[in-house]
Amino acid sequence: MRAGDVPNFDELFRHEYPTIVRTVYLMLGEREAAEEAAQEAFLELYIHWRKVSRYDKPGAWVRRVAIRRASRVRKHRRLELQGSVPEMIGGGEDDVAIRLVVLTLPVAQRAAVVLRYFEQLSTTDIAHLMDCSEATVRVHLHRARKRLGALLGEEVADAAR
Numbered sequence: 001m002r003a004g005d006v007p008n009f010d011e012l013f014r015h016e017y018p019t020i021v022r023t024v025y026l027m028l029g030e031r032e033a034a035e036e037a038a039q040e041a042f043l044e045l046y047i048h049w050r051k052v053s054r055y056d057k058p059g060a061w062v063r064r065v066a067i068r069r070a071s072r073v074r075k076h077r078r079l080e081l082q083g084s085v086p087e088m089i090g091g092g093e094d095d096v097a098i099r100l101v102v103l104t105l106p107v108a109q110r111a112a113v114v115l116r117y118f119e120q121l122s123t124t125d126i127a128h129l130m131d132c133s134e135a136t137v138r139v140h141l142h143r144a145r146k147r148l149g150a151l152l153g154e155e156v157a158d159a160a161r
Contacts, residue, residue, distance in 0.1 A: 007058070012045075019063075020063050023066070023067070023119055024038055024069075027067070028070055028103075029103045033073055034070070037066050037069040041062050041066035042062060044062075044065050045058070060129060064129045064130075064131065067111055067130065068131075071108075101148060105148070109144035110144070112126055112141050113140075113148075115130075
C-alpha cells in the first residue's frame with residue numbers, strides 16, 4: 001500500500017493486521033492476548049470506518065487503538081510467558097533473551113522500545129501512536145535503555161534517535 005492511497009477496510013486489514021499483532025505480541029508476550037487486542041482494535045476501526053478511512057493514516061489509528069488495548073491488558077492481568085518465543089518475531093537466543101527482558105519494562109517504556117527498535121518507527125510516529133509528546137517518548141526510551149542495560153549487565157548507548 002502506497003502513502004496517500006485510500007484503502008478499503010479489507011485491504012487495510014490484510015496489510016496492517018500481521019504487523020499490529022506482532023507489535024502487541026512484543027508488548028504482551030502472549031499471542032492470544034495480542035490477537036485479541038488487534039481484533040478488538042479492528043472491530044473499533046470497522047465501527048468508525050466512515051470517519052477513520054478519511055484520515056491520512058488509518059493504519060496508524062488502528063495501531064494506536066491496539067497499543068492502548070494492550071497497555072490496559074498488561075496493567076490488568078499478569079501474563080505468564082509460555083514456552084518459547086514464536087517464530088513470528090525470529091532471532092537467535094540473544095534476541096529472545098532481550099525480548100523477554102523487554103517484557104519486564106513498565107508498559108509505556110515497553111511500548112516505546114517495541115515501536116522504536118522492533119518496528120523501526122520515528123520518535124514523532126511513536127509520540128502520535130502513544131498520544132504523548134516526543135519529549136515523553138525520549139524519556140521513556142532513555143529510562144528503558146537504562147533499565148535494560150542494568151538487567152542485561154551491559155552499558156547501553158543512550159543516543160535518542
